[in-house]
Amino acid sequence: RNLMMISVPSLAHPPTRIAFLGFFLSHIPITIFIDAQAAASSFLSSAPWPFFPIPAGAVQARKWYAETFRDHMMLMVDDAGAPAPAPSWFRGLIWGEVLFQLPFFFVAVAVLWQCGKRERREPPWFRSTCMIYGVHVSTTLMPCLAEIFDPPSVVVPIPSWSERAVLAAFYLPYLFFPAYLVVIAMCHERGMFSENNDKKDKSS
Numbered sequence: 001r002n003l004m005m006i007s008v009p010s011l012a013h014p015p016t017r018i019a020f021l022g023f024f025l026s027h028i029p030i031t032i033f034i035d036a037q038a039a040a041s042s043f044l045s046s047a048p049w050p051f052f053p054i055p056a057g058a059v060q061a062r063k064w065y066a067e068t069f070r071d072h073m074m075l076m077v078d079d080a081g082a083p084a085p086a087p088s089w090f091r092g093l094i095w096g097e098v099l100f101q102l103p104f105f106f107v108a109v110a111v112l113w114q115c116g117k118r119e120r121r122e123p124p125w126f127r128s129t130c131m132i133y134g135v136h137v138s139t140t141l142m143p144c145l146a147e148i149f150d151p152p153s154v155v156v157p158i159p160s161w162s163e164r165a166v167l168a169a170f171y172l173p174y175l176f177f178p179a180y181l182v183v184i185a186m187c188h189e190r191g192m193f194s195e196n197n198d199k200k201d202k203s204s
Contacts, residue, residue, distance in 0.1 A: 008183055010194050020181070021109065023173070025109055027101075028109075031102050033055065033061075034074075036054075036098055038090060041083075041085040070155075073090045074086065087147075093140050100136075104129065108130075111123065126192060127188075130181050130184075131182055134178040134180075135178075141171060145171060149164050
């Protein structure tokens, strides 16, 4: 109840809308070309995506990122340095991202673009869908952050705390934006693009 009284900008607020639009737009190629490599790593040894070949540049970008920032979840090599699948629990999360989150990214971009440009109200199901997406993604980030700050013993050498903090910084936006989307949905019962908090409106 107290949360409803907090003044939280809706998606009608231009900086908020632009920030979320950038978040979802950037997430689409990352999911398709980078994260999907982890999802497919259990049955693909030479890294061709089952529906279309992954560009060599995307494979190199993933390897560079994983090696530079010590992300063992995305490194996908065994102790001898040979190609190996990503951890099974991590592959499961990424499959959820590819199958369920990716379609929502396109929907969110379309709604954010249309409602911001034409000042029209979002579809009636958009608020509840945002809440489902936000809660789902926020909870999936918890095991990832736990893995970062408490890496398994097979990760040698063990990353320093500064390396763990830098790696966590790459993951935190994927916790912040979905969680904040839930907060917006809870504070704006009339719609994600409503100008004022409903509880605040009722008390005035």
